[in-house]
Amino acid sequence: MNLDPRSVPYRIFDNGFRIVAATVFWGFASSGDGMDVRSLLLFFVAVLGIAIGWQIAYVRRYEYRVTADTFDIRSGVISRREREIPFERIQNVDIAQNVVQRALGIAEVRLETAGGNATEATLRYVSRREASRLQELISDRKRSDASPEGSREETGDVLFELDQRELGILGVTSANFRLLGLILVGLSFVGSPVAAREISPRVGLFLLLGPAFAAVGLVILWIASGVQAVFRYYGFRLTRHGEELRYERGLLQQYTGTIPLSKIQTLMIRENVLARAAGYGSLVIETAGYSPGQGGSDVESAVPIAERDRVLELARSIENVGDIPFARPPRRARVRYVARYTIVVGVITAILGAIHLWTDELPYWYLGSGLWLLVPIAAHLKWAHLGYYVDEDYVVTRSGFWTRRTTVVPIYRVQTVLDSQTVFQRRRDLGTLVVDTATSGGFWGGDAVALDVDVETARTLRERIHDRFQEAVRERQDRLFRERERESEHGRESPVNG
């Protein structure tokens, strides 16, 4: 099958800026002997012609085919590429549509596998109906591989639907507080005295200008991130189709994606300060090497916002982790944070002092040390939000005050287990336990990290998780083996990796 012919105009439009840029560049390059409008126009038409020809050739030469167990793609105008992707290896099928694409009725289809961070195949573009058909078809093929009986549910159960109220709460609570806090501190400290003197050297009232700027900046950023979140998650719906979760969302850029239940590596519950205060949280589902809808470093939520109980309930319907009685790190960890933050305050004060020495600004630089009053509170808050829990089937860890992240790792998804101790931790007999999983990693990663637990506890937990993991693998193998045996007795094909 081929791409939709309507993708030709869109692709040209998409490359339009490049054509314009080439023309402008050529115009500048030849401007030495006077701008010649006619030759410029000619050049533009020539480039446009080449672009149109190329895009038509690209679209015509792009073929895809659905065989019994692979998805084949043949593409390339000059150098040809053939790619076969086994259905069972396809993890996610995502469909994206922006406003222009919606007007044209075309959509982009992305096929993701576990290998690497890059998308395995991208169809740019097919018709909207064809995109849905492919999504349906691929999940069908996968299903028939996994369970021969194949329960065919066409509509799927709705697990979660974002209503207007929740969308509003999402907008309000989706500010990035770490960034905002930083801007606030920076502006009110450096900004105020300088700005005050610039405007009026006499009026002391202008000393408040810095904090005022910061407050305005804060509100603007808050609104911007809120609006962005609302646009992004408008009309969010999470449904379950057999062995797959499917979600759709977006106001301008519409997005549909799938999450295969059998490929889920970790679950993460995220609650930032505001959401936590309102009793809300979000759920992130990570699959191997890829988390759904991930564009760049952005991690997308499987449930963007819901009441905390609801989030936990949804998480439990995916991974049946029971109650989570978190254990906290020992109290001496808190002392460690006091020490750490004291150093930070010291450094900030020193920097302010240095600025004073060099520029004569900031006569009250030593007031920076007053920040120390916040240190015990900050240390306590950091400590209070840490926690870990290990049982027979799950490792759960929690950390973060601004955004609290609770990571649930099923033990049989463990890749490696390690415990580490920095120089500073060694002084207080503390250690960090890291349970690595096959998620995409990234800055926040899907790894479960138990920070600053007692070093002996970290070591025993490492051993315990490892032993339990080996048991879990054996249980899984036994079950697969028995299943295979039963299958062969019935004269059926062996199942592939449930």
Added chain:
Amino acid sequence: MSDGGDDRTESGRERGSAGVAVERERRRVDPSEYTTDRRSLSPRVQINWAVRTTVTAVVVGLIATFALRAFDLDPRIGGVLTAVLVLLGFVWVVLHYRIWVYQIQDDAIYLERGVLTHVRTLVPYVRIQHVDTSRGPVERTLGLSTLVVYTAGSRGADVSIPGLTPEEASDLQQRVKQLAIEAEGDDAL
């Protein structure tokens, strides 16, 4: 979760025979043939690391010297800084060597390393995707080799054992390969 029909309804006899078969399949090779005791690296790896830290120290020292000159300060401080860094590098190398321990256990590779941050890692064989040996130019002149073990984890490439003789490296590669085949996990990705 997705793991289809649970077979608790099966008759006891059937389950018993399947269990025996599973057991037989699992114990084809005795893993203890492949395990090792706790081993440290070849002492020559210290030369390799020392080369690296010295090069880094010299580069940092040069940058510092130019920076000092730009600020009209005595550039000789840069020389002192370089010397200190080189010395610190040597101390680090010796400590790093003393701390490094690896062991091929019967169900996982165990690694212990790190001076400033001490790390102990367990890599289950079931999770191993492939095993490489690699030799950089300095390693080649010193007759050393590095074993790199890949898992699907996000910290996959972290698992490598440097400072092995080529024979040791290929021997370890064989052992790990056998144990990984033996473990034959479904990939669970």
